Amino acid sequence: MFVICAGLLVIIALLGAPLFVVILAASILGFISADVDLSVIAIELYRITDTPILLALPLFTFAGYLLAEGKTSDRLVSLSQAFLGWMPSGLAIVSFFTCAFFTAFTGASGVTIVAVGALLYPALKQEGYSDKFSLGLVTTSGSLGLLIPPSLPLILFAIIAQQMGYGEQVSIKDLFVAGLIPAALMILLLSFYSLWENRSAPIAKQPFSWPVALSTIKKARWEIPLPFFVLGGIYSGFFAISDAAAATVIYVIIMEFFLYKEIPLRRLPDIMRDSMMMVGGILLILAVSLAFTNFLVDAEIPMQLFHVIQSNIESKIVFLLLLNIILLALGAILDIFSSLIIMIPLILPVAIGYGIDPIHLGIMFLANMQIGYFTPPVGMNLFIASYRFNKPILELYRATIPFMLVLMVALLLITFIPSLTLMFIR
Amino acid sequence: MILLATTQILLRNLFDTGIFWGDSLLRIMVLWIALIGATVATRSNNHIRIDLISRMLPPLAQRFTATLTFLFTSTVCITTAHYSLEFIRYEYEDQTLAFAQVPTWICQSILPVAFSLMGLRFFLQGLLSALGKEIPQGGL
Amino acid sequence: SAQTFKIATLSPDGSLWMKKMRAGAAEIKTLTDARVKIKFYPGGIMGDDKAVLRKIRVGQLHGGALAGGSLAKFYKDSQIYNLPLKFKNYKEVDFVRSKLDQKIMAGFEQKGFVTFGLAEGGFAYAMSKNAPITRVEQLKEFKVWVPSDDKASLVITQAYDISPIPLSIADVLPALQTGIINAVATSPIAAIALQWHTQVEYITNIPLMYFYAVLAINKKSFSKLSQPDQKIVRQVMEKIFDDLNQQNRKDNISAFAALQSQGIKLSNPTPQQLSLWNIKAEAASQNLVDKGELSADSLKQLESLLSTYRTQHAVAHQ
Ligand code: NA
Numbered sequence A: 001m002f003v004i005c006a007g008l009l010v011i012i013a014l015l016g017a018p019l020f021v022v023i024l025a026a027s028i029l030g031f032i033s034a035d036v037d038l039s040v041i042a043i044e045l046y047r048i049t050d051t052p053i054l055l056a057l058p059l060f061t062f063a064g065y066l067l068a069e070g071k072t073s074d075r076l077v078s079l080s081q082a083f084l085g086w087m088p089s090g091l092a093i094v095s096f097f098t099c100a101f102f103t104a105f106t107g108a109s110g111v112t113i114v115a116v117g118a119l120l121y122p123a124l125k126q127e128g129y130s131d132k133f134s135l136g137l138v139t140t141s142g143s144l145g146l147l148i149p150p151s152l153p154l155i156l157f158a159i160i161a162q163q164m165g166y167g168e169q170v171s172i173k174d175l176f177v178a179g180l181i182p183a184a185l186m187i188l189l190l191s192f193y194s195l196w197e198n199r200s201a202p203i204a205k206q207p208f209s210w211p212v213a214l215s216t217i218k219k220a221r222w223e224i225p226l227p228f229f230v231l232g233g234i235y236s237g238f239f240a241i242s243d244a245a246a247a248t249v250i251y252v253i254i255m256e257f258f259l260y261k262e263i264p265l266r267r268l269p270d271i272m273r274d275s276m277m278m279v280g281g282i283l284l285i286l287a288v289s290l291a292f293t294n295f296l297v298d299a300e301i302p303m304q305l306f307h308v309i310q311s312n313i314e315s316k317i318v319f320l321l322l323l324n325i326i327l328l329a330l331g332a333i334l335d336i337f338s339s340l341i342i343m344i345p346l347i348l349p350v351a352i353g354y355g356i357d358p359i360h361l362g363i364m365f366l367a368n369m370q371i372g373y374f375t376p377p378v379g380m381n382l383f384i385a386s387y388r389f390n391k392p393i394l395e396l397y398r399a400t401i402p403f404m405l406v407l408m409v410a411l412l413l414i415t416f417i418p419s420l421t422l423m424f425i426r
Numbered sequence B: 001m002i003l004l005a006t007t008q009i010l011l012r013n014l015f016d017t018g019i020f021w022g023d024s025l026l027r028i029m030v031l032w033i034a035l036i037g038a039t040v041a042t043r044s045n046n047h048i049r050i051d052l053i054s055r056m057l058p059p060l061a062q063r064f065t066a067t068l069t070f071l072f073t074s075t076v077c078i079t080t081a082h083y084s085l086e087f088i089r090y091e092y093e094d095q096t097l098a099f100a101q102v103p104t105w106i107c108q109s110i111l112p113v114a115f116s117l118m119g120l121r122f123f124l125q126g127l128l129s130a131l132g133k134e135i136p137q138g139g140l
Numbered sequence C: 001s002a003q004t005f006k007i008a009t010l011s012p013d014g015s016l017w018m019k020k021m022r023a024g025a026a027e028i029k030t031l032t033d034a035r036v037k038i039k040f041y042p043g044g045i046m047g048d049d050k051a052v053l054r055k056i057r058v059g060q061l062h063g064g065a066l067a068g069g070s071l072a073k074f075y076k077d078s079q080i081y082n083l084p085l086k087f088k089n090y091k092e093v094d095f096v097r098s099k100l101d102q103k104i105m106a107g108f109e110q111k112g113f114v115t116f117g118l119a120e121g122g123f124a125y126a127m128s129k130n131a132p133i134t135r136v137e138q139l140k141e142f143k144v145w146v147p148s149d150d151k152a153s154l155v156i157t158q159a160y161d162i163s164p165i166p167l168s169i170a171d172v173l174p175a176l177q178t179g180i181i182n183a184v185a186t187s188p189i190a191a192i193a194l195q196w197h198t199q200v201e202y203i204t205n206i207p208l209m210y211f212y213a214v215l216a217i218n219k220k221s222f223s224k225l226s227q228p229d230q231k232i233v234r235q236v237m238e239k240i241f242d243d244l245n246q247q248n249r250k251d252n253i254s255a256f257a258a259l260q261s262q263g264i265k266l267s268n269p270t271p272q273q274l275s276l277w278n279i280k281a282e283a284a285s286q287n288l289v290d291k292g293e294l295s296a297d298s299l300k301q302l303e304s305l306l307s308t309y310r311t312q313h314a315v316a317h318q
């Protein structure tokens, strides 16, 4: 019965039913089989109002649409050519860093893709990077900063470990330090991949020259303060994330409509409508995922999965490999906070039993979750990018797979060379 | 709506007016924006989907499967609307307040409304595709 | 007949609280020959107290470990211990609780929740970033966190002219970090467990409010058990809650010291400053009664118990 229903759902999904409906239907079937009142689904949908970080999503989306409507990405391209044109894969490498720092704050909630990726994608293409590469880059970079402080999942890991009585081994400070080299390793490997992949791409080389640089600065004079204003404001603690989002919207409106005067005011309602549809599409999937997660939790499925694996392990290496596989799978289905709350209490004691340092485990866990965001079929960032860049989901699968492989190499290095995480703290 | 949210946040920062329900209101507004946006997206059939098979089917089969998919989608939406209404009924009986003097059930009322509208629209699109009419298509 | 209770808690699996609860569940299972089983959903995975109560209502869950104040919408006088600045120290708490706990539990039971004793949460102290809080007027200058949608805390914060920022517990640490809020009121153990202590610099030496938690099980489901099984569950869980209650007392006292040893500065208000805090607190309690959030009788009873204790205590001192 269960298999038949699941099979029918897969067929309906492949026939083109909206994804949110497929997830919703799965939750409905799940709750019916578990004999749980279906109004639980509405309770879960309403829980997205408990998540203040989501406030930033509509605002950053709107700002991103406005910037994309103007000529910001053109100016971004000339700016990057002037300053990074001498450097192979310059813009790609800068993109990795920008996305990573932005995500450290927004916690990979898709905000990076709609706010930063939306600008970088046309800019990368314009500079001569292939469509596939550009698409893959902005989609995978949407979760790249999870290991960089003060990313919320890092903090949450420390809180859970603390309450389990491992507080002395897992201080937030150590965890923040431990994430830095793995994060740098990921960016480094991605940069090498970018150099190799684009070795014969038609990207114009341009030697650095002051006059050109100054003229591009002048053209982009209103945009240049924006990243400093947003990132600086957040890092200094002057802005909360949602405040930064609101301030960005105001700034971008003033810039586009009054300073550059690039967008006619009558376009505003259309842009608002488009960004609202995007936000609706994304948040609806997020909300129904909460309901589906609740079914998985109710039926204790992640726990059972872990127990099956735990009872079949013989060595530390097998344990680590299986752990990575199960975490990747979970990362693709569950949101990161549910995964942390469910899995850490199960895994941590077992891992410590194998002599794995809790901090090492935490970084490994989050590295997995980071990749899970764009693991087919259901990584959330794939959908967000599909919506934002108007590309079929299959094209996104194809575009992200090479990046995923690169990050898997990083993951294996992080898993099997503990000193990458522990060298500065133990 | 987005502008209102912006104004709210700016007010709090610039003037420290500190409306204690401001954040609750904003978070509820996110839910409303999301569901209204999704309802609007339904009009142009602009939802994320993993559409693998139907492109490969012959036109008549495509029409059949599209009708089937729309009707299924409509059923799921209406079911969700129905149970959202149940959820709100409990909340209505409890008379809890979400913020200021606004009862929680009013904040939640967007759930059944949006899902009913989506269900209705998917149903109409199902009829249209059964009749072989053009369905307005969004980008995806 | 056999019954599996599905219970949600906020504490993550592996925490002391959950270890004790799981031990209790195992004991109950053995003693009832597996007629009564308890399944836990720890770590807040089922949502905050509000979501848990909704899920109890529709039957997905049968119970939850909840803050006493969360059940106030069913039984208003459960907030009686949460009134601001009522207790000066733990001795007063112990005296009052020995007289009133039974009444509160009876109140819950009458409103459809079986509970197994009150587990102390401890005193909440004001903890702040950047500057200490000693004068009551200073509160206006801070962005203070209060638990989401808790009516009693809202009325109290209004009495102190605070414009509180309501957030769910999981969001408090990042909010402290990014400056959405810069002051919280919480117990020393909670501050350390939730890592809030890494973000605050000052703690004000006034026990602002006392709070507690209960394990509340839907009475309808509980009544389905046979009388002997009900008795077993009660005995085991009451023992566990008594343990948790005592353990939390010890932990709070040592956590209070630990906060200071980690460099958080204790600020003591002068007696004049303290009396201003007290005047506002009195007004807040009265306000709750006026708004019908609390019965006048309960407030009177609490106050007379406190004055009885204080008279005896003063006499004993002389
Ligand atoms: Na995910």
Ligand code: NA
Binding pocket: A289, A332, A333, A334, A335, A380
């Ligand atoms: Na998800």
